[in-house]
Amino acid sequence: MDLQLTDRVAVVTGASKGIGLAITRTLLEEGAKVVAASRKVTPELAELARDGDALEHVSVDLTDPDAPAAVVARAIDRFACLDILVNNAGGPPPGATLPRFSFFDADDADWRAMFEFNLFSAVRACRAAIPAMLERGGGSIVNISTGHARQASAINVDYGAAKAAMNNFGKALAEEFGPQGIRVNTVSPGPVLTPWWTDQGGAADVLAAKLGTTREELLEGGAAQLMNLATGRLATPDEIATVVALLASPRSASTTGADFAVDSGWLKAV
Structure with a gap:
């Protein structure tokens, strides 16, 4: 199936390894041009950059309030437009170790860091990206969340809370900007290798x-x-990336405000 992503311009955050690296690779394979944001370049990401000029890397710390807008600006400077935003950066903030096993394992500073990395970086990226997408007549935003956003747990309470907020945020954006051609969807992985x-x-x-x-x-x-x-x-990172690519594609033109669980059957609720 042709996903019609040739020459589409995408920003992927947290792109140096894991799910973000797989998303970057998949979008490139589908013909997209990708601006990959991460604190550092891994050998795997550097290898993707050797295959042509469709990949641009931006070294940023996405907990810096100015970083998401700088990444979007680089995409527009490099490729003249923006069609796709994948807010993948998340998980343990720099310097943190997860899992935490109790609510009392995280203090105020831990909660702030978790929300900065897992929610506010996405909020700021959307704030920068949406005007550019409106100029294009539309676009696709895919937020990477987690099953913990829907399945509350004593493990990683702060992480689940931040991602639950992201789910709500994504649906709100889908409602506001859907009439203007911007689709916003969420992918919620379970445990991924x-x-x-x-x-x-x-x-x-x-x-x-x-x-x-x-x-x-x-x-x-x-x-x-x-x-x-x-x-x-x-699950494998490639299995998450496949769903993201489909949601980014114009073939998903009527899919917005949705949350897709790619979690090996972890969530059992109807």
């Missing part, structure tokens, strides 16, 4: 220490069993 899980000191190590098991046992099926995932495994 990313560096957030697999890095040394990451979620697999933290959970293994808490549960008295090993990181290998968790990654090879223990985490899926613990979370009662219907597929029996964690």
Whole structure:
């Protein structure tokens, strides 16, 4: 299927690894031009840049209030327009380690940092991107949230709260700007096999220490069993990226204000 993304201009935040890297790669493969925002360039992102001039990297800390607008401005300077915004940056703020297992594990500073990274960076990016999209006659915004936004948990309370706010924010934008041609949708992954899980000191190590098991046992099926995932495994970043690309595509012209769970069957509620 041709997703009709050739020469569309996209901004992807948190693009250096994991889901953001997969989204960047998928959009490039579909013919889009991508401005990838992250604090640093990973070898994998650098490899994508070698394949042509369709990828521009911007080194920014998205907790800086001025950073999202600077990324959008770079996209317009480089490619003259903006069609797609993927607010993927999120998860643990710089310097934080997740998971946290109790409400009392996060103080006010932790909550502020979590909302800055997971909500306010997206708010600021949308504030910068929407005027440029209106000039184009429309566009697509895809916000990457989490199943925790709908399934409350004592684990990572601050993260779930920030992403729940993002879900509401996305629906509000869809309502306001849908008549002007801008679609806004949300993708809510469950556990995904990313560096957030697999890095040394990451979620697999933290959970293994808490549960008295090993990181290998968790990654090879223990985490899926613990979370009662219907597929029996964690999702892959490419599986999230495929849904994002479809939502970014003009083929999804009547899809807006929706939240897509790509979570290995984690959420059970109707």
